[in-house]
Amino acid sequence: MSDLKSAGYRLTQSRAAVVRIIDESNGWLRPEQVHTQAKKYCPSIGLVTVYRTLALLVEHGYIRRIHFDDKCHGYARVELSHGHHLVCRGCNQTIEIAGTEDLRPLMKQVQNETGFVIEDHLLELVGLCRECQHIPTRPRNHHG
């Protein structure tokens, strides 16, 4: 948020609300969900502004888009490491993966073998968190 200020962006109510919602969540959220929840802090916020803010936050590396098999996307906070995510398909809990330097050798190998210059990569792990493993059928939200 302060990064945005120093980048010349205004610190608006709407933006603060979106950031706050994302910070409070421990899982990924869809734009629609962010919108609904952000109204808690900025009742007048519109869905369009949510989209705009999410794009801004992605651009500045504060959040990252999560991809699924079906059409819709989610957004989750990037904390410290390289920004890759481990997603529970039961409860949507999303945590960041550390130690993706392990990918370096693979990258190097691929560059050598293909002649490509690799500029970016996307890594996403999907599974079941400890809690969701114990729920027999169709695991569901035990987190907010």
Next chain:
Amino acid sequence: MSDLKSAGYRLTQSRAAVVRIIDESNGWLRPEQVHTQAKKYCPSIGLVTVYRTLALLVEHGYIRRIHFDDKCHGYARVELSHGHHLVCRGCNQTIEIAGTEDLRPLMKQVQNETGFVIEDHLLELVGLCRECQHIPTRPRNHHG
């Protein structure tokens, strides 16, 4: 294609056309593109059938969805290895990455640290192919 037959699906003209187009392409294709090109082999094919066929092929592991920063998705063939892709952002050429067993240790480590059971993963590398590196500004399609 023969997998589909043994799975009880009918081998229709439309499906054959879609598979053929995907086989002939050495890059990812969007549904719209698949539709346009598939008409070569099945002039009556509709876009809806393309969507349905792509979903079927994804389901059966024959193709995989490619994710981008912007909204739209592409589909690329899965050949032999684990199904991860290296995508040229210049010409859309898409080749499969071998050697993703390199990810095993990372997986194991993550499982131990988080308690998650990892069921699936998505890895996508983006960069510039040899040819596109030599094109100064905004690299473009030199492949079909």
Next chain:
DNA sequence: TCCTTATTGATAATAATTTTCATTATGACA
């Protein structure tokens, strides 16, 4: 406090994908 203008929200417009449903073509079987 005043003023400039970046940002917003409502609305409309696009783009992407799915549903519906009557028609067609596949493939099992006689």
Next chain:
DNA sequence: TGTCATAATGAAAATTATTATCAATAAGGA
């Protein structure tokens, strides 16, 4: 090889996701 049940198709309509417009508003520097 012809018949038949039905899986699959295509046209059109309906949804969903996302983006563009534009007049009104609110940040924040002076």
